[in-house]
Amino acid sequence: MNEVESAKMANMAWFNAVLIVALHVMNFAQPADAASWWLRSIVHDGVCSMAVPFFFLASGWFLGRHVDEPGWWLRELKKRVRTILVPYGIFAVASLALVVGYDAFSALAKGASVRTALPTVGGLVDAVGLNPFVLPGHDVLWFLRTLMLLVCVAPVFVAIIRRAGIVLPALAFLASMAIQSVVYTAEPSSLASLLKNTLNDLGFTFFLLGLYLRMSGRGLVVPWRKAVGLLAIGGVLLSVISCVVYA
Secondary structure: OOHHHHHHHHHHHHHHHHHHHHHHHHOOOOOOOHHHHHHHHHHHOOHHHHHHHHHHHHHHHHHHOOOOOOOHHHHHHHHHHHHHHHHHHHHHHHHHHHHHHHHHHHHHHOOOOHHHHOOOHHHHHHHOOOOOOOOOOOHHHHHHHHHHHHHHOHHHHHHHHHHHOOHHHHHHHHHHHHOHHHHHHOOOOHHHHHHHHHOOHHHHHHHHHHHHHHHOOOOOOOOHHHHHHHHHHHHHHHHHHHHHHHO
């Protein structure tokens, strides 16, 4: 990447990080009138919804830069153990320690045994994110867990994309749209949690798209007119699909 492209990617990463913060902050506020409803619909449900997919897209694209290098997978896997798995473990353990510490302090304040604050084996497994059917104890760690899983199986994706090209991300997109009613509108279930919080259908799709774009020699930086046009087309397409799915 040249300096201009690198700067644009860094700016987009910063911008989408801000959108993620806005996404979580606005999630707590319920629209009180028409103006706030429109603001929430356009910003929270609209613009902010591109933030997480962008990071999956960029992750797939950056990984795709190395797939033609000898021994790429083990080298990239080792790198992501350091940049993804280690931070994940630190935050998971720190979060668990804070929760246990708080529960122990509460138990002491009430004159109860500290043992009541100790997690069960099942609770410990859930807290550190080893149970794929529930969110990790520190909810936001789902992103790192999903990304690490995608990197682990990346050689399979690469092999299929080399043979089928755009077919794989296209099929992933169609599958994602097909299961929306199960993941987001049906009653909460272990299957819905697995699809949303671990496999993450949208993250899976955009990771594959980024991988395909890089393997086919396409960049993520495009002229703004083309970008606006693609966003408009994508927005209309997703709106139509949403109307069909949620009707």
